[in-house]
């Protein structure tokens with residue numbers, strides 16, 4: 414009985430490993446090119462509930478409300494092209510580690526986490542964070558798309574490779590985007606306009622669609638693979 418079973422099990426395990434290593438499947442470290450043809454987009458509205466995120470002194474708006482508004486706009490812009498999952502759809506707190514657990518339920522998916530920024534002085538403009546090799550192409554596309562909508566950039570970090578819980582820990586391509594600085598009064602007022610958020614959401618959705626159509630083509634050389642332990646709450650402020 415066992416002699417018969419083992420070869421069958423062995424084949425099953427092999428098939429599983431092969432499908433996990435495919436471009437659209439799950440992979441612990443993401444040391445592979447970016448996905449093409451994925452069917453699910455997980456949109457993560459940053460913060461929520463008691464975690465308000467950044468607040469604008471100029472407009473009084475809170476990051477947690479703006480990220481939820483953006484997540485819904487991005488979902489409607491993606492239309493029926495993808496299965497879209499909202500990490501949260503109302504003003505509730507979801508822990509970062511829980512967001513990773515939820516993201517890891519999906520295969521053939523990418524995760525885009527939406528945030529707005531806060532910083533010193535006159536810093537303004539969008540930023541994009543990624544860590545996995547398979548997230549580089551999507552990150553480049555998202556940063557390019559947001560920069561084209563943003564009327565002015567100043568002293569921001571642009572595209573950044575950084576190990577965060579939502580860039581290192583999911584087993585799927587994952588990118589964290591900052592749609593602009595709420596700490597910069599002119600940019601905060603701009604972000605406060607629904608028309609501007611709509612343009613930003615349309616650009617973000619277009620970048621996701623282009624990644625699905627073209628993979629990494631035209632996004633430059635892939636960064637070197639890095640190995641590092643999962644990001645934890647104690648690492649740094651996220």
Ligand SMILES: [Zn+2]
Pocket residue numbers: 459460466467476528529651
């Ligand atoms: Zn944030």
